[in-house]
Amino acid sequence: MIDFxxxxxxKAFQKTARDFxxxxxxxxxxxxxxxxxxPGEIIRxxxxxxxxxxTCPKEYxxxxxxxxxxxxxxxxxxxACVAISGMxxxxxxxxxxxxxxxxxxxxxxxxLPLNQSGKTASFGLTEREAGSDAGxxxxxxxxxxxxxxxxxxxxxxxxxxxxxxYTIFATIDPSKGTKGICGFxxxxxxxxxxxxxxxxxMGQRSLNVAEVILENVVVPRENLLGNEGEGFKWAMExxxxxxxxxxxxxxxxxxxxxxxALSYAKTRVQFGRPIGTHQGLxxxxxDMAAAVESARLLTWYAGSLADQHKRFTREAAQAKFYATxxxxxxxxxxxxxxxxxxxxxxxxxxxxxRDAKLTQIYEGTNQINRMVAGGALMR
Ligand code: CAA
Numbered sequence: 490m491i492d493f494x495x496x497x498x499x500k501a502f503q504k505t506a507r508d509f510x511x512x513x514x515x516x517x518x519x520x521x522x523x524x525x526x527x528p529g530e531i532i533r534x535x536x537x538x539x540x541x542x543x544t545c546p547k548e549y550x551x552x553x554x555x556x557x558x559x560x561x562x563x564x565x566x567x568x569a570c571v572a573i574s575g576m577x578x579x580x581x582x583x584x585x586x587x588x589x590x591x592x593x594x595x596x597x598x599x600x601l602p603l604n605q606s607g608k609t610a611s612f613g614l615t616e617r618e619a620g621s622d623a624g625x626x627x628x629x630x631x632x633x634x635x636x637x638x639x640x641x642x643x644x645x646x647x648x649x650x651x652x653x654x655y656t657i658f659a660t661i662d663p664s665k666g667t668k669g670i671c672g673f674x675x676x677x678x679x680x681x682x683x684x685x686x687x688x689x690x691m692g693q694r695s696l697n698v699a700e701v702i703l704e705n706v707v708v709p710r711e712n713l714l715g716n717e718g719e720g721f722k723w724a725m726e727x728x729x730x731x732x733x734x735x736x737x738x739x740x741x742x743x744x745x746x747x748x749x750a751l752s753y754a755k756t757r758v759q760f761g762r763p764i765g766t767h768q769g770l771x772x773x774x775x776d777m778a779a780a781v782e783s784a785r786l787l788t789w790y791a792g793s794l795a796d797q798h799k800r801f802t803r804e805a806a807q808a809k810f811y812a813t814x815x816x817x818x819x820x821x822x823x824x825x826x827x828x829x830x831x832x833x834x835x836x837x838x839x840x841x842x843r844d845a846k847l848t849q850i851y852e853g854t855n856q857i858n859r860m861v862a863g864g865a866l867m868r
């Protein structure tokens with residue numbers, strides 16, 4: 490028998506996250522959308538409430554939870570605001586390569602102080618000419634004695650302006666393709682590291698996304714994760730977990746849009762009865778509910794494989810593209826159900842629809858995620 494119910498502990502996590510989201514995030518979500526800024530105080534409170542660094546082991550300052558637990562928590566935070574929630578949760582992707590490829594000493598050195606302090610990090614893979622084709626990155630790493638020198642430019646880096654440290658991917662030899670890529674931990678204060686253009690985005694307005702410029706940045710040899718040439722693997726493994734997290738972002742968004750649309754459809758009266766009782770809209774609501782629930786199941790399924798230490802690359806990719814396509818469809822339908830009001834900034838569904846678009850693009854476009862899932866099917 491398959492039991493879809495949550496454990497008592499998961500219900501407690503869910504309640505903590507739901508209460509936190511209702512008190513600290515939902516009331517300010519529209520304001521953070523209109524006046525984008527760093528949600529430093531909310532991050533500080535999330536850290537105190539134990540809502541950060543969820544899957545990082547306790548010995549490295551994290552909460553030591555599984556990926557299903559983390560999805561249960563993140564659904565609540567994301568339903569309130571995906572941009573603020575993305576800033577709270579960025580360490581799971583940013584620190585993923587350290588957990589995947591770092592030695593116990595490196596994990597202790599980098600993760601423990603970061604997680605204990607409540608500070609945040611960034612994941613530096615993407616470049617102008619290496620987005621979907623991440624293996625084509627050009628940032629160079631040259632070994633000179635006991636240190637590497639990094640030169641290049643990263644773009645679309647979440648939290649770049651506020652990160653305490655960066656996991657940066659660079660190549661020692663571009664002719665080696667993905668086998669030349671190395672992962673490094675680069676502290677913020679490293680001379681030669683600077684933050685460039687901050688992106689002015691359609692949605693997820695308070696999710697900071699900016700360039701990271703590396704000009705002859707000296708990185709000690711002991712900041713290399715694993716061995717030379719292993720970096721691409723650490724990036725991909727971190728993205729497996731990241732894609733379950735983005736599926737949860739899509740799920741939270743879709744749920745919020747569905748709940749807003751349902752509530753509106755129950756109270757808005759046209760032709761003498763609530764609009765949700767008209768068959769055209771009633772069928773839309775039924776499809777939205779089914780989409781949200783199926784997105785949740787695919788997301789939890791991918792998370793449960795990770796929690797059992799099984800390979801979950803295909804399932805993470807399919808949860809990501811499915812749940813975020815659901816987010817786009819359900820938020821668009823929620824605007825439609827609100828009619829003209831839904832297209833105004835007076836109603837949250839307008840923000841949700843703009844926020845949803847990015848989920849189909851980041852952490853691998855949905856075309857790339859279909860490629861990952863489809864490729865696995867054929868192997
Ligand atoms: N786990 C472990 N190893 C993996 C892996 C995974 N999930 N995926 C690939 N690898 C390994 C492969 O096994 C292969 O190793 P071998 O040669 O030893 O067999 C090696 O990595 C190279 O793999 P591919 O040949 O499949 O590599 P590719 O160049 O064809 O690229 C890709 C594959 C899936 C398209 C990859 O480039 C990709 O994921 N692109 C999208 C990048 C992306 O998601 N970027 C998001 C950045 S973060 C962000 O969006 C924003 C944010 O901060 C929130």
